[in-house]
Amino acid sequence: MEESLIYEILSVVAEIPEGKVATYGQIARLIGRDKNARLIGKVLGMAEKYGEYPCHRVVNHAGRLVPGWPDQGVLLQQEGVELKDSRHVDLKQYQWDGC
Template identity: 55%
Template sequence: MTVLNQALAQQVLDLVDRIPRGRVASYGQIARLVGRPRNARLVAKIISQAERYGGHHPCHRVVNAAGRLAPVWPDQEALLWAEGVDCKKPGVVDMKLYQWEK
């Protein structure tokens, strides 16, 4: 991994750490906040590999722009529910109610 990618990964995960309990952010929102507005997929990849960077990050608080949860992470909905985030239908968070305003 290049130094640039390592630094970007750290920026992304630092932002993920700042998402409050009971709130969610989208991959695109995180990408914009780190100055890479066209790189939502890269943010998703970094988040999917968060364990490589050490520490514990609340990655379950990041969803896609429509509020859909990660299809390969069956525990994500339960983790969000435990923080008070209800899904408006299975696997979809109501972004109007729960999006982190940063």
């Protein structure tokens, strides 16, 4: 995978403001790769190799948190994002508009 693509994805993630979330598909659309939501997840899985990015602010299309990452919910709650239940964010309330 080209580093320029990785940094393009991570630069969008870096723009997500505190207290908001974005979806994998939303990030894919913002970089002009509408059908590549899984690619976004793959890049976020290795993001720590490229610096510190707020990857905890990215959820799936239903607002579901990453399975097996219990700290994600904690980090979001510390930023003022309330969870609907133990595994979901209310996208209507907290989704970043991504302008």
